[in-house]
Amino acid sequence: MMNTGNRPLSPHLQVYRLPLAGILSFAHRTTGVALALGALALAYWINAAAYGPDAFYQAQALMGHWFSRLLLFGWTLSLFFHLCNGIRHLFWDAGIGLEIEQVNMSGWLVLIGTILLTLLSWLAGYGLLG
Amino acid sequence: MSLRSDLGRVRGLGSAKEGTSHWWAQRLTAVALLPLSFWFVWSAINLVGVDHIGFKNWLNENANLVLMILFVGSLFYHMQLGLQVVIEDYVHAEIKKVTSLVLNLFVALFFGVSSIVALLKVAFGS
Numbered sequence: 001m002m003n004t005g006n007r008p009l010s011p012h013l014q015v016y017r018l019p020l021a022g023i024l025s026f027a028h029r030t031t032g033v034a035l036a037l038g039a040l041a042l043a044y045w046i047n048a049a050a051y052g053p054d055a056f057y058q059a060q061a062l063m064g065h066w067f068s069r070l071l072l073f074g075w076t077l078s079l080f081f082h083l084c085n086g087i088r089h090l091f092w093d094a095g096i097g098l099e100i101e102q103v104n105m106s107g108w109l110v111l112i113g114t115i116l117l118t119l120l121s122w123l124a125g126y127g128l129l130g
Numbered sequence: 131m132s133l134r135s136d137l138g139r140v141r142g143l144g145s146a147k148e149g150t151s152h153w154w155a156q157r158l159t160a161v162a163l164l165p166l167s168f169w170f171v172w173s174a175i176n177l178v179g180v181d182h183i184g185f186k187n188w189l190n191e192n193a194n195l196v197l198m199i200l201f202v203g204s205l206f207y208h209m210q211l212g213l214q215v216v217i218e219d220y221v222h223a224e225i226k227k228v229t230s231l232v233l234n235l236f237v238a239l240f241f242g243v244s245s246i247v248a249l250l251k252v253a254f255g256s
Contacts, residue, residue, distance in 0.1 A: 029216065032216075033213070035209070036209045036212070036213055039206060042202070042205075042245070043241040043242075043245045046245045046248045046249055046252075047244060047245065047248045049182065049185050049252045050248030050249075050252050053181070053183075056181070057181065079167060079171070083164065083167055086164075089160075090157065090160065090161070121171050124175050125178060128176070128178075
């Protein structure tokens with residue numbers, strides 16, 4: 001046996017559970033990449049409008065499909081998560097909220113904010129337009 | 131003790147020798163995208179199922195065209211900056227890395243510029 005003494009061990013990756021901050025950090029990057037795909041979808045939608053009424057009609061019909069709705073829901077969720085967590089990053093950049101308890105607290109706030117804003121948007125969407 | 135000024139010390143730092151400009155541009159676009167994103171989500175909800183004329187009329191209402199161009203511009207700029215960091219973190223082979231970075235920049239520019247031109251075309255078109 002190697003003498004490990006009281007030294008800290010590096011995380012044992014198969015059994016290591018990421019702390020909340022780690023999960024959110026990973027999610028920030030993942031949602032960022034997902035939103036890049038969403039940006040391409042947005043570009044398609046705008047360009048369809050420039051192409052003419054028929055192309056735009058097609059694009060709008062495509063957006064109404066259940067699978068597109070699923071993607072749009074994912075993008076809404078990703079957008080609000082990336083936005084809320086982005087605010088958290090901006091506070092960190094200003095040197096605010098860097099204590100562990102504060103990081104955990106703001107992490108939960110980000111999750112709550114993300115879910116509330118996403119639900120609110122989709123309720124507004126379906127409430128307004130059915 | 132160094133006689134160099136603080137500014138002189140940070141200028142040209144980092145692997146790309148561009149100092150803090152990438153970091154700063156990412157924060158600026160992030161701050162710009164905060165209000166613009168809320169505005170865009172609200173607008174998108176109101177544009178569900180709208181037809182071509184409806185979209186054109188919406189673009190010509192109030193400051194919608196300007197805000198839409200600002201949103202698309204900041205979005206694709208922010209996207210390019212973010213994906214650049216992801217590429218720099220995970221792609222290590224020099225040729226692959228440079229190719230991906232250039233491709234990332236060109237794709238972002240292409241979609242950003244084409245979207246802005248498309249918005250102008252719809253708004254000012256007949």
